[in-house]
Amino acid sequence: MTLPRFTYHPDPLATGSVIAATTVCVSCHQARGYVYTGPVYAEEEYDAEICPWCIADGSASARLDATFTDEDGIGGGGEWDAVPPAVIDEVSRRTPGFNGWQQEQWWTHCGDAAQFLGRAGHAELSAAGAQAIAAIQDSTGLDDGPAWDHFLGALRKDRSPTAYLFRCTQCGQLGGYQDAD
Ligand SMILES: [Zn+2]
Ligand SMILES: [Zn+2]
Secondary structure, three states: OOOOOOOOOOOHHHHOOEEEOOOOOOOOOOOOOEEEOOOOEOOOOOOOOOOHHHHHOOHHHHHHOOEOOOHHHEOOOOOOOOOOHHHHHHHHHHOOOOOOOOOOOEOEEOOEEOEEEEEEOHHHHHHHOHHHHHHHHHHHOOOOOHHHHHHHHHOOOOOOOEEEEEEOOOOOOEEEEEEOO
């Protein structure tokens, strides 16, 4: 079965926000082979029991009164580009979110939300190239030097501190931020 297409989260299987599972979805009551593992902001608690199809068509958000990314985190609370309400709606209600150590932020650029590429450590950032490394360095406010070198070397995909890598939907530029537990 082909997963639904998410403009702002192109490969949720690769990022781990969607996994293969036989869990019955709390929204459509079907076991569709995949469930969402990221954060759910709702009255009730949901733990890996919403299918990606119910996220994509907005039915899970509507039925459960849920969002999957905090609206205030889209644009980093005003740190990055402002985006139209329709984009906020699509990212928060119809796009799988991701798990960060702190409140998740969604990078924006060119007046649009960016595509989430995944969690990244030193190895993943190096593979992504100089632009990715520069973007994360910029988000730390650290200049070139021992402090930055140490921080870059300590970044891990699955252990704090972690970088979150995005690609601008409009111009393709890489960006993102980092946090720690
Ligand atoms: Zn479902
Ligand atoms: Zn851009």
